[in-house]
Amino acid sequence: MHAVGLSRTSGAPAVRTAVVWDVLRTVLAGRVAATGRGRLDIVDAGGGTGGFAVPLAELGHAVTVVDPSPDSLAALERRAAEAGVRVRALQGDAADLGELLPAGSADLVLCHSVLEYVDDPVSALAAMGGLLREGGTVSVLAAGxxxxxxxxxxxxxxxxxxxxxxxxxxxxxxxxxxxxxFTREELTELLAATGFTPGETHGVRIFADLVPSRLLDGEPGAASALIALEQAAAEHPVLRDIAAQLHILGHR
Incomplete structure (x- = not known):
């Protein structure tokens, strides 16, 4: 995996999400090459205050966040305004995606920290799949x-x-x-059951949650070293499964 850069919105390395960003950059680059479109359509289901949505908009993509919380959406809009980008905000649940957005309108759907909370994960993933164009991808991040x-x-x-x-x-x-x-096997089975071809699973926050913040703040280069460690461990067959979160792609 290649190194993750600094977020323009935070100015600090995204230690806890570096592995996810590495995977997403690869997905975006592949989709841009396949479609010839530099501006992709991305839906962030349950995207909250825009931790992923705003940086994706900064990269030039058209991003829509669907979230049930009006307070989170208001914070998203403020965050986007501060970053100088536009992110479309829609209030609704994962089950509402088919009613809020047209079928086949997205290249990438983010499903990060959503499946843990929905009543029916299968229906939620099926709704997300309905938004994707042929060749699109869903990015699933869930607690392990x-x-x-x-x-x-x-x-x-x-x-x-x-x-x-x-x-x-x-x-x-x-x-x-x-x-x-969810275990890795359960996420793989969920994606297969909803019509996706599951990709590789990566461990996220294998070490990051164990390291006191004072170590990152007080040691020059510590954050970058921790990111490199997370990236090296993300696909390790043992360490991956003990990660705080598991990240897996589903391909249409």
Whole structure:
């Protein structure tokens, strides 16, 4: 993987999302080459305040964010204005995508931290697939259960760690704020069941959540070194599966 650059909106390395950005840059470059269009149509389902949408708009793409929260969409619009770009904001849920946007209108759909919260992940992915043009891609980023188990165990919550491993949804208890977590196999099966050809899975935030922020702030070059470590580990067959999040592409 190639190095990730600085975000023009934040001015700092995106340590927690560097691996995802590397994959997305490759997808975008391939789609631009295949279509001959430099300005792609991108839909960010559940895109919130625009952490991905605004940088994609800065790259020159036409980006639409669909999110149920009016407060998040307002923050998105402020963020886009500060960056000097336009991002279309629509209020709605993943289930509403087919009603809000025309079929076959997108080259790329982002589904980041969405499947954990929707009532029906299969219907949500199917709706996203309906937006894609032939040759389009969905980018899925979802929480993984093994990292949750490790983190609970590291804080002495051993019963909760064990429950993560045995619970069908990967939850550590009733107070767990994440309704559902996914293994690599489950994400692959979901994509296949909704008509996608699954791509490779990458681990995201394998080490980033374990490193105290003071180390990144106090050591010159530490953030770049951590990014390089995350990139090197992202496809490792063991380390990948213990990542806080799993990233996988689905191709039409």
């Amino acid at each position: 259960p093994l990292a949750a188990a490790l983190h609970r165990a590291a804080t002495g919550r051993f019963d909760e760690a064990r429950q993560v491993l045995t619970d069908p949804r990967g939850r550590w208890g009733d107070r767990d704020p994440t309704p559902r977590r």
